[in-house]
Amino acid sequence: MYLARVEIATKNRQKIKDLTHLGAYHNWVEQSFPDEINLSERKRHLWRLDQLAGKNYLLVLSENRPDEEYLKKYGVSGTVKVKPYNQFLDAIRNGEVMQFRLTANPSYSVLQPGKKRGRVYPHVTVKQQRQWLKEKAKKAGFKLVQQRLLDSKDDDGLAFDIVSRDHPVLYREKGRAMRLSRVTFEGLLQVQDVTVFKETLTKGLGREKAFGMGLMTVITEV
Incomplete structure (x- = not known):
């Protein structure tokens, strides 16, 4: 399992103009797993929108590691973080x-x-x-x-x-x-x-x- 987070580029209106409803966020998450799409092996990905210290984040929990290039599509450059989750769960x-x-x-x-x-x-x-x-x-x-x-x-x-x-x-x-x-x-x-x-x-x-x-x-x- 992997837990990923990226800050959403809310100050860049042009970049996030497509994020107008929940389905658009869903598509962003799904597209961040291109290997699953190519293999037609779609897994369930949990995600949510968080706000911390005035900044907005997308948080994703997944079985497979997301592709960071896709994950930063609507994100602030340099803010993508992906961490293994199994060790935390085991503890x-x-x-x-x-x-x-x-x-x-x-x-x-x-x-x-x-x-x-x-x-x-x-x-x-x-x-x-x-x-x-x-x-x-x-x-x-x-x-x-x-x-x-x-x-x-x-x-x-x-x-x-x-x-x-x-x-x-x-x-x-x-x-x-x-x-x-x-x-x-x-x-x-x-x-x-x-x-x-x-x-x-x-x-x-x-x-x-x-x-x-x-x-x-x-x-x-x-």
Whole structure:
């Protein structure tokens, strides 16, 4: 596994003029793996958009190493960084407390009469979105830490918060535009089942993984 990051050239309007919706970012990520395209062996790539110290970044987690030339297509020159991820994953242990950041699409499915698949609806309130993560945690191999370390908008005493919420545009087939619910969580978690947790980190959490949702990153809490 590899974790890559590049600063997006937001100050160069001409360079990033194509990045007008989530599908364009998806295409940027996919094109950064030309060997997979040539071999018709497309892998799933988790990615998300991050903002740090006023700068915007594309973060990509992948099984194969991305091509840095393609990855910097819309990036600031000299900002591409690619690091092996397996050694970090192998060092994670049960009981470890970690800081996390997750961008996700909190949603739920309602079964429709006569249909095999349910209709998907987004969770819209902060309370609903927090509850979504609390319900996902156990099956994802972790639990949320019971500490009031962050400025929680809920009274559950859990040390995590929602730091951003928006509805970016995605163009589906025939140019039809739709907006997805995108929520970024930050806080503290404790690893409960390291095998399942590693799968969460590498396969993502929730829906719309192809469009910048589901990628959770963690660092050890000191």
